[in-house]
Amino acid sequence: MALPPGPRAPAPLTVYNWLSRPFPFLSECRARFGSAFTIRLPALPPLAIFADPDDVKLVFTDDTDSMVAGRFNLSLSAFLGDRSVLMLDGREHLRQRRLLLPPFHGERMHTYGQVMIDAAHGAIDTFPSGKPFALHGFMQEITLHVILRAIFGIEEGPRLSALGKTVAELLEIVSWPPLLIPLMQRDLGPRSPWGRFLRARNEAYGMLHDEIRSRRARGDSSDASLRGQDILSLLLQARDENGNPMTDDELRDELVTLLVAGHETTATALAWAIHWILTTPGVEARLRRELAGGDLSPARIAKLELLDAVVREALRLYPVIPIVGRILDKPAHVGGFDLPAGVAVVCSIYLAHRRPEAYPEPERFNPDRFLGKKLSPYEFFPFGGGIRRCIGMAFALQEMKMVLATVLSRTTLRPADDGPVRPVRRSITLTPSGGCRVIMTRRAPRPSLTSSTSPTQTAAAPSETSSPAATAPAVTA
Numbered sequence: 001m002a003l004p005p006g007p008r009a010p011a012p013l014t015v016y017n018w019l020s021r022p023f024p025f026l027s028e029c030r031a032r033f034g035s036a037f038t039i040r041l042p043a044l045p046p047l048a049i050f051a052d053p054d055d056v057k058l059v060f061t062d063d064t065d066s067m068v069a070g071r072f073n074l075s076l077s078a079f080l081g082d083r084s085v086l087m088l089d090g091r092e093h094l095r096q097r098r099l100l101l102p103p104f105h106g107e108r109m110h111t112y113g114q115v116m117i118d119a120a121h122g123a124i125d126t127f128p129s130g131k132p133f134a135l136h137g138f139m140q141e142i143t144l145h146v147i148l149r150a151i152f153g154i155e156e157g158p159r160l161s162a163l164g165k166t167v168a169e170l171l172e173i174v175s176w177p178p179l180l181i182p183l184m185q186r187d188l189g190p191r192s193p194w195g196r197f198l199r200a201r202n203e204a205y206g207m208l209h210d211e212i213r214s215r216r217a218r219g220d221s222s223d224a225s226l227r228g229q230d231i232l233s234l235l236l237q238a239r240d241e242n243g244n245p246m247t248d249d250e251l252r253d254e255l256v257t258l259l260v261a262g263h264e265t266t267a268t269a270l271a272w273a274i275h276w277i278l279t280t281p282g283v284e285a286r287l288r289r290e291l292a293g294g295d296l297s298p299a300r301i302a303k304l305e306l307l308d309a310v311v312r313e314a315l316r317l318y319p320v321i322p323i324v325g326r327i328l329d330k331p332a333h334v335g336g337f338d339l340p341a342g343v344a345v346v347c348s349i350y351l352a353h354r355r356p357e358a359y360p361e362p363e364r365f366n367p368d369r370f371l372g373k374k375l376s377p378y379e380f381f382p383f384g385g386g387i388r389r390c391i392g393m394a395f396a397l398q399e400m401k402m403v404l405a406t407v408l409s410r411t412t413l414r415p416a417d418d419g420p421v422r423p424v425r426r427s428i429t430l431t432p433s434g435g436c437r438v439i440m441t442r443r444a445p446r447p448s449l450t451s452s453t454s455p456t457q458t459a460a461a462p463s464e465t466s467s468p469a470a471t472a473p474a475v476t477a
């Protein structure tokens with residue numbers, strides 16, 4: 001049984017390349033070894049990397065149960081809990097996935113649209129004016145707020161703030177890439193990275209259990225505006241095929257999974273999208289023209305074609321998560337190689353998205369390549385594929401569009417620096433270096449008609465001001 005060829009550099013160098021410069025490293029390997037190659041990292045199975053559509057299809061459509069994702073994701077189990085859908089395989093995975101899917105169904109997205117727009121307004125009100133700032137942090141604020149509101153359905157107030165603070169702290173600690181290495185996962189006291197993580201996680205667990213218990217005890221759903229459509233309410237009502245609800249521990253692990261998976265990923269994708277909009281000639285002007293053609297209700301924003309193409313092209317060029325993988329339970333034949341059991345079969349999203357055969361001039365940000373076209377799910381898969389495809393895909397796409405439309409309609413931004421922006425790792429995601437630094441030169445007041453029922457903001461002719469004092473009411477999200 002032979003693995004594809006691959007670099008034989010000393011382990012520390014490979015670890016450095018993998019953690020610090022994954023995109024150039026993947027490109028170099030592809031140039032040197034061809035469309036399939038193997039990367040070896042200490043204490044992990046060999047990673048056999050593929051990017052050709054036939055090989056990706058084979059992995060995503062495998063129905064033999066011989067390629068398991070839960071074991072591939074194992075390094076995340078300390079972060080997410082061992083009952084997280086990401087950790088499970090086979091029947092257990094399917095059960096948990098079926099329970100989780102309904103709140104994320106495309107049709108439900110209209111419920112969350114206004115929450116997303118309101119959260120964007122709240123953050124825009126606090127953008128510094130006339131001086132450089134990193135957008136990524138503000139995008140994180142928005143996506144954290146949105147996911148907390150969508151999951152728990154609670155209104156602005158001390159409960160939401162306390163949960164937000166604890167979750168943000170937890171996510172900040174886990175964003176440090178070395179914590180993914182099992183050797184680093186040791187509690188050496190409250191000031192050590194893992195010690196800090198464990199203490200923050202216990203605090204978050206306590207709060208989540210309180211929330212679950214009080215919700216069960218009340219026997220009702222959330223507060224006002226989401227009217228029982230929040231994700232926790234739906235998960236509490238969910239039953240598997242035997243009529244059983246999720247246990248408290250299952251619920252807790254899934255809530256942590258949704259908070260982690262649904263927050264940093266979308267914030268990073270937004271930061272990249274804004275980077276490309278500001279730095280690619282013509283794109284911002286075309287988007288503004290598209291936005292100006294009518295009201296800015298969630299329903300209309302969701303249908304804007306150029307905005308949709310911009311979002312997809314941003315996810316193509318720098319996919320937030322560069323790889324998805326499965327561990328082979330049994331030997332398998334992939335890409336002309338007979339791979340032994342135990343190997344990790346990895347689909348490189350990044351390399352697949354840069355194949356010139358599918359994407360002429362692959363390095364160029366060109367949203368037109370998505371206009372009026374539907375790409376194969378084996379050539380464009382920022383959300384992975386098959387029975388493991390991201391549960392939050394529709395949610396993330398909706399959120400990106402709502403936030404981008406709101407930011408563009410109320411502000412004028414320009415890049416703060418001339419130098420190149422490169423991807424840097426934060427845990428498993430790759431974010432723009434410097435956090436996408438921009439300068440805001442205009443902020444229009446928040447439109448007065450943003451409400452959950454009648455959002456009728458207009459994108460045309462926003463008023464010129466750069467003074468935060470001129471901005472409108474307090475955060476209502």
Ligand code: HEM
Pocket residue numbers: 069085086097147257258259261262263265266269320321323324325382383384385386387388389390391392393395396
């Ligand atoms: C731009 C934003 C996002 C990106 C790029 C992204 C990407 C991904 C990827 C690549 C996977 C692995 C798929 C595979 O193994 O084939 C995944 C899985 C998952 N994502 Fe996302 N995601 C995003 C947002 C979200 C959101 C908003 C949520 C929920 C609120 C979410 C929840 C999940 C869950 C639960 C899984 C596990 C699915 C399973 O194992 O069955 N993600 N995501």
